[in-house]
Amino acid sequence: xLSAVSAASGPVARSPVRRFAWLWLAxxxxxxxxxxxxxxxxAAAGLGLAAGLALATSI
Amino acid sequence: MLLPPxxxxxxxxxxxxxxxxxxTVLGASATATGAWLLSGLAEPLPGxxxxxxxxxxxxVLWLAKEGPLARFVTLPEARRQIPAEVFGRRLxxxxxxxxxxxxxxxxxxxxxxxxxxALLAVLLLRPTxxxxxxxxxxxxxxxxxxxxxxxAATGERRISADVFNLPSRVHPTLAALLVLLxxxxxx
Numbered sequence: 001x002l003s004a005v006s007a008a009s010g011p012v013a014r015s016p017v018r019r020f021a022w023l024w025l026a027x028x029x030x031x032x033x034x035x036x037x038x039x040x041x042x043a044a045a046g047l048g049l050a051a052g053l054a055l056a057t058s059i
Numbered sequence: 060m061l062l063p064p065x066x067x068x069x070x071x072x073x074x075x076x077x078x079x080x081x082x083t084v085l086g087a088s089a090t091a092t093g094a095w096l097l098s099g100l101a102e103p104l105p106g107x108x109x110x111x112x113x114x115x116x117x118x119v120l121w122l123a124k125e126g127p128l129a130r131f132v133t134l135p136e137a138r139r140q141i142p143a144e145v146f147g148r149r150l151x152x153x154x155x156x157x158x159x160x161x162x163x164x165x166x167x168x169x170x171x172x173x174x175x176x177a178l179l180a181v182l183l184l185r186p187t188x189x190x191x192x193x194x195x196x197x198x199x200x201x202x203x204x205x206x207x208x209x210x211a212a213t214g215e216r217r218i219s220a221d222v223f224n225l226p227s228r229v230h231p232t233l234a235a236l237l238v239l240l241x242x243x244x245x246x
Contacts, residue, residue, distance in 0.1 A: 030241075040187075043189060043241040043242075045194070045197040046237065048241075050176045050177075052201020053196075053234065054171040054235075055164070
């Protein structure tokens with residue numbers, strides 16, 4: 001019955017949901033580089049990436 | 060739909076995504092440049108006051124978007140979708156224009172608080188132009204990530220934005236924290 005329900009609900013990504021959640025590591029790494037190494041450029045890119053990713057994934 | 064599901068991607072699909080990515084980065088960079096120019100108005104503020112004002116402003120933005128003030132305060136956003144006329148006749152050019160509109164962040168819904176925090180950081184903390192452009196480029200890239208992943212995930216069905224989401228409570232908090240931490244490196 002579960003398989004019938006999932007088939008009827010339409011196709012979804014094969015892998016589990018949140019498969020790409022690891023992409024958040026990218027802005028985190030950039031911000032960490034900014035904090036740790038004092039790189040304002042990396043921090044700027046990281047905060048922008050985090051903001052863009054947040055907006056892209058909230059709509 | 061810019062990129063329908065398909066088992067194999069063509070060069071045309073790559074061109075669509077590249078056009079879209081170029082648009083989002085350019086649009087975001089334009090907004091970042093405009094914000095950087097406006098940040099000159101914050102010049103009279105003492106250097107030590109700016110981080111404090113930024114922290115207070117960030118708190119108000121968070122409360123207005125995610126907290127109890129959300130019922131009383133509406134942050135500025137364009138509460139409409141980008142019209143289909145933007146696409147015109149050519150899909151690749153339309154993808155660029157669509158990306159440009161989305162990249163500016165001014166022409167569509169903004170349900171997350173992190174972009175507001177990023178904009179406040181540029182306005183108040185007075186980064187260099189290069190740093191402001193990096194904020195813009197990062198924003199544009201982040202805005203384009205779902206479509207880039209859609210291009211790379213051949214054979215998959217349409218990727219929902221949910222696959223990028225951490226648990227619902229963590230996602231906006233993490234994004235906002237990253238923006239705040241990054242902003243303080245600009246002080």
